């Protein structure tokens with residue numbers, strides 16, 4: 150029996166309201182960074198129903214309604230689903246990729262945000278099913294290596310989600326290029342997944358351009374490890390400012 154939002158306690162309802170604000174605001178980042186045309190992209194975030202227990206199969210997700218243009222995506226327009234993809238709250242049908250997002254949340258508890266786009270350069274690499282080689286320090290920073298290719302999968306059931314999980318479960322990359330389809334990205338929250346979507350498009354474009362000039366040079370795997378460790382743990386505000 151699918152529960153409605155009213156069946157959840159006030160703290161969960163409050164968390165859903167906050168997540169609706171976050172996910173609505175992050176959808177605006179997709180056209181802002183040139184990652185989508187029309188409605189061809191979506192963002193979701195997990196809502197913990199028992200924060201003390203941590204992520205679980207009873208969690209919820211907030212995602213956009215299917216086929217609605219980004220200028221109409223207000224917090225109230227966001228749709229709430231359980232991790233089986235059942236509608237919990239909302240007036241419109243959830244994104245057509247909801248099953249994929251939900252599968253990732255069920256099988257990767259560390260994931261709090263999922264993004265899907267058809268951004269041009271990343272999708273061009275997906276069409277050729279070639280991993281983007283780690284030839285930029287920016288790739289080592291964000292992806293920890295090559296950006297992997299996931300299997301061809303039709304939309305509408307768990308196939309895409311299964312392909313994402315099988316590809317990313319043992320990878321440092323927060324992005325997978327699903328063959329003939331396009332990028333899916335993950336993160337501890339939706340903002341991190343949106344960042345990965347921005348970065349995967351940027352490096353896919355740069356490596357493509359480099360390839361037009363010649364063969365890009367590889368980076369020593371030990372250097373990739375060192376760059377990844379620094380960026381993930383020191384970069385930005387993770388360090389004491391020197392005085």
Ligand SMILES: O=C(CO)[C@@H](O)[C@@H](O)COP(=O)(O)O
Pocket residue numbers: 188189190191213214215216217243244245246265304
């Ligand atoms: O690729 C597809 C459809 O084939 C979807 O990812 C894309 O159109 C976005 O769909 P939604 O508007 O989120 O249902």
